[in-house]
Amino acid sequence: MRITDARVILTCPGRNFVTLKIVTEDGVTGVGDATLNGRELAVAAYLREHVVPVLIGRDAARIEDTWQYLYKGAYWRRGPVTMTAIAAVDTALWDIKGKVAGLPVYQLLGGRSREGVTVYGHAHGETVEGLLAEISRYAGSGYRAVRVQSGVPGLSSVYGVGTPGVTYEPASSPVPAEAVWDTERYLDHLPRVFADVRAEFGPGLKLLHDVHHRLTPIEAARLGRSLEPYALTWLEDPVPAELQEGFRLIRRHTTTPLAVGEVFNSLWDCRQLISEQLVDYIRATVVHAGGITHLRRIFDLAAIHQVRSGSHGATDLSPVCMAAALHVDIAIPNFGLQEYLPHSAETDAVFPHGYHFEGGYLHPSETPGLGVDIDEELAARYPYRPAALPVNRLRDGTLHDW
Template sequence: MKITDIDIIVTCPGRNYVIVKISTDAGIYGWGDATLNGRELAVAETLEKHLKPLLLNKNPDNIEDIWQYIFRGTYWRGGPVLMTALAGIDMALWDIKGKVAGLPLYSLLGGKSRDKVLCYTHVYGKDFNSVKNEAEKHIKKGYKAIRIQVDIPGCEGTYGTNDSYSDKLPVQEIWEPSPYLQTIPELFKYLRKELGNEIELLHDVHERLTPVEAKILASQLEPYRLFFLEDPIRPEHKASFNVFRQTAKIPIAMGELYNTKWEAMQVMEKQLIDYIRCDLSHIGGITEAKKIANIAEIYNIKTAWHGPADISPISHLANVHLDLSIPNFGIQEQTEFFPPEVKDVFSNLPLFKDGYLTVSDKAGLGIEIDEEAACQYPYKRGYLPTSRRKDGSVQDW
């Protein structure tokens, strides 16, 4: 069997997605996700102009060799654009392999280690009471775990509390650490009193704090039993995890901005985190994610793969297939914020029931793409927000 064609489809059913379709001379094709939010066309051009010519006539069964060839063969390796392009190819190849075998992807990864995977979704509000009300709605839906964000007083726009995706220039938000550090511990104190201890609560810092600030926040949140505190500091500050890891008794999750297993190694081998949160569509796909999960298992670290609305349903299905198969699965992020138009293009999403996710037993990833519908939603330039401090200096968003 040989690869005969690679199609790159850039579509915008409410959000921009980059889809990879790999076709073979056996009439079997596979789907992959190569979406990099805000830089979609950079990935699409990389696939079309640089990687597609390298893969024609190659055997799609040789996933590992193709992965190594693309990653190491460029010499200028790594980075989010190249690793996202590689992820799209990798997922499509695994989809083909599953279809050839007539088996769902999780079966090719070793079979099921569990029947269903615990998930969490996002809850936010303008104030404590609105957050509580939204949380109660999701608890009634069956969620066992929810990620909590709230507007910060005195700040203009807060990560996780509004949809600031823009098709013009990036929306600019204003943020300050002092009111944030005062607000978040009080929020979780309030929610534990109102919601009780049974529901699992999570919070995403989004890499906005210095190591010392993160240490203060983690210590203040200890009494409220968070499932984990996500991305407390920037990914470059791997050694700085020592600053608060030695004192704060709270589970830490990190990794959605890592692009390779080597970037994740230091925090894992020194056991500075409890959950690794890489994004399958930004680390080279299923092949690399499986290796990262294997490394994490050695250090008793669990997985919590990135699962936002800015990756397509293809990646969400890949997440759950991998979750079902690995022994050290922890929890899966699941978005409820897909635009309704997504269903016009993508045939399937993970199945939610009573706080858990599963997938169908269809061969491969178990998804089809309506290419004609995808063409009805052309690409629209889009940006994630940016953030600044009140003095005008740039702040991590």
């Protein structure tokens, strides 16, 4: 079953996506997400110039061998561009494998470990009143878990907080927008926000919060301790993860569970965090961590050390990635949570899919393969549009983690 064609498709039905579509000599097709938010063209060029030429003629059934060929054969290993490109190929080949077998991909991964995938949505508000209304909307829709992001008094903009009722999309202009950050105001305000949320919704709703890498380890420890009375399911990305030992300091000072990993590209980015049990959830995702093949390796290591999954799943990942993530989520023994934000109607039309939200859970498609495709004719009506992620500065002008 040789590969005869591989097409890189850029489209922007509201936001930019990169998709790889592989075709075999038997006419079977598979799709893989290759979206790297704000750096889409880098991955598209990597695929077109360096990957697609070597795929033609290869056996589509040899998923592991192809993964190793693209990883070891490049010599320059890892990194977000390389691993996203590999992920696109890997995911498309799993899609083909499922179609040939006549089974949804999760059956090839060992079958169901649960009936549905628990997901969380993003509740945000400039004010606490607005935030509570957003949380109520999610809870009323059947969500069992909600990420809580609030405006901070004195700051004009804060990560994760946008227009109420509208999906937050930070990559909105060709040139990066700049924001001002104040750690002390944030640390002072956030515990009061969670006190109000718990008072309103009680202990049943799972609550999460994303720090977005903005604190030092001791600041993160201080925040984690101050949030302990409100029983967060996790505190996400409290510090930049390049210095993994920083999580050891946080662990010494708080029992608030920690999640990290949406910017991780490989097992080596999180090996120490997992093996030393410095985090509770790994948020690596199919598209940025080398596809289904490599993500499963990460989650298998995590399972041994009682660390659960919590894959990234915001709208910067296409429905192709979400479909693939759900097949992994439903199969692995150590699933934790799955981030899920519904895409726009335009995006859903470009990427017809069979996964669905019902009874508070997301369910993968039961059709052979991933259960998702791309309408190439419709995709062509939405040309690529440059869009950069913002940057952050402290009040004195120092560049800070966004």
